[in-house]
Every structure is written in structure tokens, then in C-alpha cells.
Amino acid sequence: xxxxxxxxxxxxxxxxxxQPKIVAQMNDYQFKLARxxxxxxxxxxxxxxxxxxxxxxxxxxxxxxxxxxLHPGEMFVVPKGIEHKPFAPREAKILVVEPSGVVNTGDAGxxxxxxxxxxx
Amino acid sequence: xxxxxxxxxxxxxxxxxxQPKIVAQMNDYQFKLARxxxxxxxxxxxxxxxxxxxxxxxxxxxxxxxxxxLHPGEMFVVPKGIEHKPFAPREAKILVVEPSGVVNTGDAGxxxxxxxxxxx
Numbered sequence: 001x002x003x004x005x006x007x008x009x010x011x012x013x014x015x016x017x018x019q020p021k022i023v024a025q026m027n028d029y030q031f032k033l034a035r036x037x038x039x040x041x042x043x044x045x046x047x048x049x050x051x052x053x054x055x056x057x058x059x060x061x062x063x064x065x066x067x068x069x070l071h072p073g074e075m076f077v078v079p080k081g082i083e084h085k086p087f088a089p090r091e092a093k094i095l096v097v098e099p100s101g102v103v104n105t106g107d108a109g110x111x112x113x114x115x116x117x118x119x120x
Numbered sequence: 121x122x123x124x125x126x127x128x129x130x131x132x133x134x135x136x137x138x139q140p141k142i143v144a145q146m147n148d149y150q151f152k153l154a155r156x157x158x159x160x161x162x163x164x165x166x167x168x169x170x171x172x173x174x175x176x177x178x179x180x181x182x183x184x185x186x187x188x189x190l191h192p193g194e195m196f197v198v199p200k201g202i203e204h205k206p207f208a209p210r211e212a213k214i215l216v217v218e219p220s221g222v223v224n225t226g227d228a229g230x231x232x233x234x235x236x237x238x239x240x
Binding site: 001002003004005006007008023024025026027029031048049050051055063065066067068069070071073074075076077080097098099 | 146147151169170175188195217
């Protein structure tokens with residue numbers, strides 16, 4: 001019998017920021033934990049929506065026409081094709097849900113692109 | 121700009137147990153909040169995995185060959201086709217992620233079947 005997936009235990013295994021780690025897969029969707037702090041890059045995912053659930057800290061997601069701020073116990077669905085830029089004033093812990101194969105920088109690419117199939 | 125989806129605020133809008141409420145959709149997957157307490161029925165979903173994330177309380181998922189107990193900050197993926205029976209000793213609050221159209225009682229049906237397209 002597999003064990004429960006404990007987010008705190010998974011976070012205790014890595015410290016690097018902006019490097020999502022897969023903790024579970026449901027059909028062809030993956031659940032990824034990430035530590036984020038500061039600004040990310042503007043990007044979009046042309047083929048898929050993307051879910052952010054905040055577990056710890058505060059996360060702002062900037063859009064070209066506004067922003068949404070998320071606290072623990074809150075989630076947001078970024079619609080496919082919409083440019084967005086996550087930001088966290090201090091380190092925050094998030095759970096991202098999206099199809100397998102999605103890259104963190106989406107269509108933008110660049111040096112902030114993390115390996116996209118790292119399990120922890 | 122849509123607001124953040126706040127789980128506590130969503131839970132404040134309903135009291136009934138075992139009646140999942142959709143709070144978000146990502147592609148063709150839905151995020152559902154539910155209050156559960158006591159025993160559910162044995163059932164399986166022949167076409168899909170199903171994710172349980174515990175937000176409050178303690179949830180045990182029984183399988184024919186074992187069980188897993190989940191606490192807040194823990195999740196579990198029930199594989200498709202696997203019979204399971206959720207149980208909560210006291211009221212627990214959970215987030216379920218699964219494709220749209222999935223019925224809570226799966227292939228079992230019966231009088232515990234909840235309407236499966238109720239947004240809140």
C-alpha cells in the first residue's frame with residue numbers, strides 16, 4: 001500500500017527555488033511542489049490551464065491587465081494562453097497542477113527553465 | 121480579473137456532507153470541496169484516477185487490501201479501477217481532483233450518489 005504524500009516531508013528534501021518537483025501523477029496530470037521567491041518571468045502555456053495552490057506564504061500572479069494575490073488555502077486557475085508572472089515577496093510554498101510535460105517557463109523558455117520531470 | 125478561490129470561504133457556504141462542490145475547472149478536470157464524516161460506500165472509478173487532498177481533519181481510505189490515513193497537508197492518488205471507501209472519524213474537509221463528470225459513488229451508484237455538477 002503506498003503511503004500518503006506529505007507535502008512538508010517532500011519540502012524537507014529540497015531547498016532550491018523555482019524548481020518544481022513532481023510528487024504525484026493522476027492520469028496524465030502531475031502535482032508539483034515548488035519553493036518560489038522574488039520575480040519569475042513573463043510566460044504563458046498555449047496548450048493548457050495551470051493551477052496554483054498556495055500552501056505557505058503569499059504569492060502574487062501578475063497578468064498584463066491586473067494581478068491576483070493568493071494566501072495559504074487559496075488557489076487560482078491561470079487560463080491557457082494567458083501571460084502571467086508569479087511573484088513572492090518572501091519564500092512561498094506552492095502546489096502546481098498541470099499536464100505532464102509542461103515546462104515552468106512555458107512558451108518563453110530562457111535560463112529560468114527548470115527540468116520538467118523531476119520526482120521527489 | 122477573477123478573485124482567488126478561498127477554500128474556507130467556499131466551505132462557509134455549505135454544510136452538507138458527502139456532496140462535493142466544484143470550485144474550479146482546469147481544462148477538463150475539476151477541483152471539488154467536500155465535507156465528509158463517517159463511512160462512505162465501496163466504489164471505484166473505472167476510467168480515472170482520483171486525487172484526495174485533506175485540508176482539515178483525518179481521512180482514512182480503505183482498500184480491499186489495506187488502508188491509508190491522511191492528515192491536513194497530505195494527498196493520495198486512488199488509481200483507476202481500485203475499489204476504495206473513504207472514512208472520516210469526525211467531519212473532515214477535503215479537496216478532490218478528477219475529470220469533470222465523475223460521480224462520487226463511481227461504478228457503485230446507489231443512494232449516496234450526489235449531483236456531480238454543482239458549483240459553489
